[in-house]
Amino acid sequence: MNFITFTEAKLRSFTYSIFKKMGCSHEHATLATDVLIRSDLRGIDSHGVARLSGYVRLWEKKRINATPNIKVVYETPTTATVDGDGGLGLVVAPFAMKVAIEKAEKFGSGWVAVKNSNHFGIAGYHALLAVEKDMIGISMTNASPLVAPTYANERLLGTNPMCYAFPAGKYPPVVVDMATAAAANGKLEIAQRANKEIPDGWVQDNEGNSSTNPNELKNGGSLLPLGSDKDHGSHKGYGLSATVDILSAVLSGANYGPWVPPFVAFLEPNANPVGEGIGHFFGAMRVDGFRPADDFKNHLDNWIERFKSAKTINPSQKVIIPGEPEAEAEVERKVNGIPIIDVVVNDLNELAIKLGVEGLS
Template sequence: MTAIIVAGVQYHALCNPVIFLDNKQMNFITFPEPQLRSFTEQVFLKMGCSEADATLAADVLLRSDLRGIDSHGVARLVGYVRLWEKGRINATPNIRVVHETPTTATVDGDAGLGLVVAPFAMKLAIEKAKIYGSGWVSVKNSNHFGIAGYHSLLATEHDMIGISMTNASPLVAPTYANERLLGTNPMCYAFPAGKYPPVVVDMATSAAANGKLEIAQRAGKAIPEGWAQDKDGRPSTDPNQLKAGGSLLPLGGDKDHGSHKGFGLSATVDILSAVLSGANYGPWVPPFVAFMEPSANPVGEGIGHFFGAMRIDGFRPADDFKHHLDNWIETFRNARPVDPAQRVIIPGEPETAFEQERAINGIPLIDAVVNDLNELATKLGVAALG
């Protein structure tokens, strides 16, 4: 299944609502979640990861696929392997705290998988919050950490609000610019509710995540206007323009639609993730693709992340908060709609629906991704997906 209905809106797992609904031309193969999980673990083991790290890294990727965020799931596995082959990912990192106070810390990821480094840092923030009410951890010398939502949701399991963000390789032009200076720089806030799933605000600060353009390229589909511009700064709906020297646009698309706000949010992520931690920032962030070399004159170490955990009972009793967040959810769900057939969607609701559906019916992958993974299996000597 490539789409589900949530509150009258058809959500496609590859991108935003009501985009690419003509996906019938795309070929999908559905795999049971345990099969993909086992395959992914075997790949990480072949990279030299410990069993614990391979299990954790696979869990982060599979959670992305389960939640319908296909651009950050197993489709990214080939990219991690290529970076490892180039010596840019350390499969056996010595992840350590290099600066610390009771409520804050900076972690050096030792060039490890961000899929492993990020949970280490978030769990550290949670442990600090258990003692002092809140914990804040910045990270340097890391790599791509998967979906931000995975890490923020760790805090909600402890009646805490979770915050996670990361900078990324420069693909986004700031408002008024025609130069790649920022990454898609996602941020996520997760809030535990009572009888409902957590409210999860997980988003890129660009108009679209690069992974969505990659999926569009594989599918041979156009992208919506406002996502990207060509090398001359002109709006483009061609997802291949990014490879041709173009750039993504900040959230808002252009100056007439609030792109300065997306620029400001992206700047915030970059500063907290990297300027604060000692990681590379702005145009110096190393690229995720292996064929592009990192800057010869870096200003920091690796990619940077930032995490926060706040105990709800540091502000009010947790049960009171969750009761009122349930009420908040119901109030917004019942808002008077423009279209009677479509109610308000609560942040995180489509991802929860996908997770419930895919856990039962399996995870669909487009055939191009399956081919990439089977080629990877042959190269590494693991069993192919079939």
Template sequence: MPAGSALFSENNLRSFTTSIFLQIGCSEAHASLAADVLLRADLRGIDSHGVARLAGYVRLWEKGRINATPDITIVHETPTTATVDGDSGLGLVIAPFAMNLAIEKASVYGSGWVAVRNSNHFGIAGYHALMAAERQMIGMAMTNASPLVAPTFTTERLLGTNPICYAFPAGNHPPVVVDMATSAAANGKLEIAQRKNDPLPGGWVQTAGGESSTDAHALKSGGSLLPLGSDREHGSHKGFGLGATVDILSAVLSGANYGPWVPPFVSFIDPLPDLPGKGIGHFLGAMRVDGFRPVAEFHHHIDQWIDRFKAAKPIDPLQPLIIPGEPELQAAHDRKKNGIPLVDAVVSDLNTLAEKFNIQKLEG
């Protein structure tokens, strides 16, 4: 366990997180679901998107940007597609609603696709994509985010980290889960480095003038994240293209805000300026495997795919090939057994919330 951190049980953190969501006015069902999304991130080792984000959701609620009791509605629909308006609710609640709708449509018609507007940060994309994989469907989830990424050849922040996830069910193996930001690194990794006072690897951020930097605080002085690939010579135009695709599917298609107009996760601009759309946007999809071939045949071949890739000759015998989703699954096994590590700065933030709402503090 890293220095300056403590272990907490899943049940302890789940109870605490649910209590905070109840305190801001969420229903028991919404509070439980929102806590589940955050805990899944912590269990899977994605610490940047777990309970460390809880204080941010509370600040959004305090600023009136999160509606704790949203009326989530379907505003446009065909047999296989829909657009959902989240009524400024928690993305942690709205995105599962939308994915369940996509799964329902896929159950009947073979595939379902749902665009979302008027939402907020939805946690890890993997949570939502795995909802489909758990139903033996192929799941896809993506979201746009506040602008921190400068497209190739620019210094202006125009895109978010805009994560995308695909989840593929398997037979004898766990699902293959490709869950990634379309930037060189997720903003949450910068926040982790800031809390630990660590430098960043090269190629993650640039200064306001476009020079490479390893300063975890570079964004606070006008810098920006770089697209996946870091620079043109290493394929950043591909990361820019992926980020643009997420932005268009999530927001231009749904009526949410896009590009530089996506509201920040926690706004220090009060009030927000006039925006072209509603909230942030998501895009979720589910496809039935048997819409393409018998499920048993697919399971056989994806298991064979996994086995063959796992047998790839490694450069270093101590570092074998890793199937997408394996590290997160291993982290979940370990953390369910041994506890979830939280750095002291996160514990302090959470206990500040406990004081604010007069609930029991966390104790490692």
């Protein structure tokens, strides 16, 4: 497995050119590019430019609308439902979070459900938009059914990530960004490219047996909920995933459970959908609706320092604050560039030839 390092500017230019070839406006291409590059900067390689080919294939299948009319279709002073018009989730999600933030600025909090959208990148990107305004940001989405509920051997839920982001003072924000499955599907894809086994407890085969094969989903297997099995708390991951599905889709009018359309283009959406597209859910809460923002941030700094000073089992280890590795990666990669695995680089160069844009190398 080899990596090729690119500057942030190079990857931005390349990614923007792909979205423009799809027919996106300058504004939408710029925004979609920012979401993907932020993922690569933060070290979440599975959701960055490696996803570009997937978006293009869905667009070619007419399952992504490059010129959506994104609009609010229902609202109260503090809540809203947004129709993404089949657009890129990378564009629809920031629109919806902006609505939540605007409502929070006026009324203290804002809550927005989204239907008729697509894959929205990393949940952290959208939650951090609220942090920039001294707000607590909440972001979640349902996803293609790849996860079997506790005791089941049937894919009914997605990896259904959720993110909570909190503004700190002198430290980076605390960002709890996680899939509600034992592992995100992107981690299986990384293992496939590296030809490596995955840890026990991530997936089960089509008979319900634990497997370390990263290709198990292609063989009819399924991902497991966070916790892996009942003895290790999988009912908790199942419950979290169900919460994301209900808030994102049952509430908004999007597809839920096994009806969520697949991210891969070679699989067709369910012929009898129960809603429209993929669903998201966003929240923004003004910190100063609870106490002065500076007081909160000073105490969150104190919280961070106390947890960082915790006695560890192994002296060579340290307690990691949620979001800390991603913040450190972002600082390092902005200076030294973004490493992309050669398999992905080859895929992107083939995509460039196909669409007639300048490749990465």
